[in-house]
Amino acid sequence: MPFTICTWNINSVRLRAPIVRHLLETEAPDVLCLQETKCPAEKFPAETFAEIGYTHLAVRGDKGYNGVAILSRIPLEDAGRHDFCGKGDARHVSARLADGTMIHNLYVPAGGDEPDREVNPKFGHKLDFVDEMAAIYRDQSGPAVLVGDLNIAPGEDDVWSHKQLLKIVSHTPVEIEKLTAAQTAGGWVDAVRKHAPEGKLYSWWSYRAKDWAAADKGRRLDHVWTTPDLPTHGARILKDARGWEKPSDHAPVFVTLG
């Protein structure tokens, strides 16, 4: 039975609960994975989404920072978490669907501005986090999907200018090397690029641009990876959502699986 999963960095789920609900009402993914919810689990606006059928929830949150959630209209089992880098922050939540498919929802650290771990500990944290992604999924078995804001745009067509971003955190060679190693170690397939192998594709546009759409200086930071045993039927980035009222700086990414 095919189902659709969506991942969206929402940049405060409380502020943007209305557009999350709008997305659920108009696009109706079976599962929605959110990142940067920026609120403790007890303050997650669960009822807003339960009212329209998204009654299943696996959520983790920190006050003001991070925060991840899996919202679903089909049952979720075995909600779990992995404590990346032993920091105790809310950057991962997992759950299993009734058919056995594992869902991993991740929010990889942005990594600060300076791409040098000697002077910027946030960059070191990001590199260590991605190394840990390689380690923990190395021996996985069974169907799984990994989604989230991985904060790395790996391909030349995943950024507006490969050359101008080579020293910009999110597109440096060391980050791309580590992300690729994590993908390979877990046997993950990039479901979005499987369906759109070539051409510019972005899921994030900075708030700082005067006119984000005209400048179109985007990056593909949000990803959906699947194990090879999971068939996928299509992928799509809902760029329109970047232009909605009070938008997130990220657009939702959809993949149909199963």
Place this chain on the structure above:
DNA sequence: ATGGTCGCATGGCGA
């Protein structure tokens, strides 16, 4: 032009 804009611990930090 090394800025710019967001959101939250309301003010400096993280993105």
